[in-house]
Amino acid sequence: xxxxxxxxxxxxxxxxxxxxxxxxxxxxxxxxxxxxxxxxxxxxxxxxxxxxxxxxxxxxxxxxxxxxxxxxxxxxxxxxxxxxxxxxxxxxxxxxxxxxxxxxxxxxxxxxxxxxxxxxxxxxxx
Numbered sequence: 001x002x003x004x005x006x007x008x009x010x011x012x013x014x015x016x017x018x019x020x021x022x023x024x025x026x027x028x029x030x031x032x033x034x035x036x037x038x039x040x041x042x043x044x045x046x047x048x049x050x051x052x053x054x055x056x057x058x059x060x061x062x063x064x065x066x067x068x069x070x071x072x073x074x075x076x077x078x079x080x081x082x083x084x085x086x087x088x089x090x091x092x093x094x095x096x097x098x099x100x101x102x103x104x105x106x107x108x109x110x111x112x113x114x115x116x117x118x119x120x121x122x123x124x125x126x
Contacts (some may be wrong), residue, residue: 028047037121073105
């Protein structure tokens with residue numbers, strides 16, 4: 001009786017998934033540190049301190065710009081994949097690799113800002 005085997009992912013797809021998971025975990029750690037360091041500043045801003053209000057404004061502006069930059073990057077990566085597939089349909093297109101590129105390009109603006117904020121708020125130099 002033949003065994004049913006689940007199709008396994010290629011090694012490159014597994015490496016891409018692992019790199020993506022590592023990046024997300026690093027972002028989560030840096031985001032937690034940023035939130036912990038920002039809370040006292042935001043509290044002071046809520047009580048009328050101008051430096052805390054500047055920090056709140058900076059946080060909102062960073063998030064809006066990261067969302068816009070992220071959506072543009074994801075759209076570009078997705079469009080590039082589909083155009084290459086449309087122009088050369090016989091080429092072996094790797095959907096897993098394309099999805100990983102889209103995910104990486106989507107996360108990059110957030111990762112860059114999170115890393116910079118964690119460094120700035122803790123006083124670390126990059």
